[in-house]
Amino acid sequence: GDSVTQMEGPVTLSEEAFLTINCTYTATGYPSLFWYVQYPGEGLQLLLKATKADDKGSNKGFEATYRKETTSFHLEKGSVQVSDSAVYFCALSGTGGFKTIFGAGTRLFVKA
Amino acid sequence: SQTIHQWPATLVQPVGSPLSLECTVEGTSNPNLYWYRQAAGRGLQLLFYSVGIGQISSEVPQNLSASRPQDRQFILSSKKLLLSDSGFYLCAWKLQGGPGELFFGEGSRLTVL
Numbered sequence: 001g002d003s004v005t006q007m008e009g010p011v012t013l014s015e016e017a018f019l020t021i022n023c024t025y026t027a028t029g030y031p032s033l034f035w036y037v038q039y040p041g042e043g044l045q046l047l048l049k050a051t052k053a054d055d056k057g058s059n060k061g062f063e064a065t066y067r068k069e070t071t072s073f074h075l076e077k078g079s080v081q082v083s084d085s086a087v088y089f090c091a092l093s094g095t096g097g098f099k100t101i102f103g104a105g106t107r108l109f110v111k112a
Numbered sequence: 113s114q115t116i117h118q119w120p121a122t123l124v125q126p127v128g129s130p131l132s133l134e135c136t137v138e139g140t141s142n143p144n145l146y147w148y149r150q151a152a153g154r155g156l157q158l159l160f161y162s163v164g165i166g167q168i169s170s171e172v173p174q175n176l177s178a179s180r181p182q183d184r185q186f187i188l189s190s191k192k193l194l195l196s197d198s199g200f201y202l203c204a205w206k207l208q209g210g211p212g213e214l215f216f217g218e219g220s221r222l223t224v225l
Contacts, residue, residue, distance in 0.1 A: 034213070043118075043202055043216035044156075089156065093212075098144065098163065099171075100206075100214055104155035 002027040006090045006103035013080055014111050021075040021106045023064075023090035031092040033057075033066050033073040034100070038087045047075075047088070085110045114139035118203045118217030125224055131176075131190040133220050135203030138184065143205040145186040146214065147178055150200040162186060163208065198224045 007022040025033065032051045036044040048057030053068035062077045073090060090103040118135045125131060137143055147159040158171045160178035168178050175194050179187045186203060203217040 032212075036214075041219075043204075043219045044214070045216065046213045049213065097209070097212070098161060098169075099158060100146075101158070102148075102156040 002031065002092060002094050002099075002101050004090050004092055004101055004103035006088075006106055008104070008106070009087075010107040010109055012109045012111065015082055016079045017110075019075070019077040019080045019084075019108070021088055021090075021108070023073045023075065023103060025071050025073065025090075025092050027071075027092055027094055029095035030068075031094045033064070034091040034093070035062070035064055035073070035075050036089045036091060036102075038089065038105070040086070044089060080108070080110045082110045082112050084108060114205075114215065116203065116205055116215055116217045118220055120220060121218065123220060123222045125193050125222065127195055127224055128192050131188070131193055131197070131222070133188040133201055133203075133222075135186040135188075135217055136184055137186075137205045140184070140205070140207070142183060142208055144208055145180060146204040146206075147186065147188050148202045148204065150202060150219075151198075156202070160188070193222075193224045195224050198222055 003026045005024050034049045035047040037047045038044045048059040050057040050066035056065045064073050064075045087105045087107045089105045091100050093100045115138045145162045148156045162180045176190050201220045204214045206212050206214050
């Protein structure tokens with residue numbers, strides 16, 4: 001079945017450092033790919049998405065490119081802030097669209 | 113605009129007691145509805161989803177059940193809680209007809225003692 005694998009955390013960075021969180025997926029067909037963010041004590045919210053190969057999703061300085069050849073959707077940000085501290089989830093929704101499958105999540109800590 | 117409400121926010125229950133978590137969506141019709149569980153330090157596990165009233169699909173055999181008595185109401189239940197049922201439960205919805213964005217509630221933290 002479909003699955004998502006993302007790098008284990010926690011990831012600890014200093015403010016203004018470059019961030020990469022790796023995500024790879026296994027799916028049949030052409031899934032849509034997502035990054036969600038969860039701030040402490042809250043539910044998840046969509047950060048960005050891409051619906052087809054070579055699409056780049058972007059929001060709040062974060063970017064991720066849908067790479068079908070490497071089945072990857074890595075999250076990047078050029079300069080992180082303390083307020084970016086959260087748990088980040090990579091996810092996919094398959095061709096049928098009913099279910100969204102999530103990775104295990106990566107906790108990010110940003111130090112001032 | 114659409115909103116999703118989930119309650120209670122926090123619950124402490126003894127082993128063997130019943131459970132009822134409720135989720136209501138406003139501002140949309142005929143949404144797909146979902147229950148996820150997030151155990152401590154782990155990712156999100158899809159428990160149940162529903163594409164319409166009375167239609168429930170279970171992803172993981174377990175001690176829990178779900179019901180959708182109305183179009184925008186989704187209930188997660190248990191007759192007898194286990195210690196392993198502890199976790200953070202998230203309700204979510206999305207529009208029918210494609211792999212769109214999920215909108216999540218604030219979550220319900222359940223501790224079984």
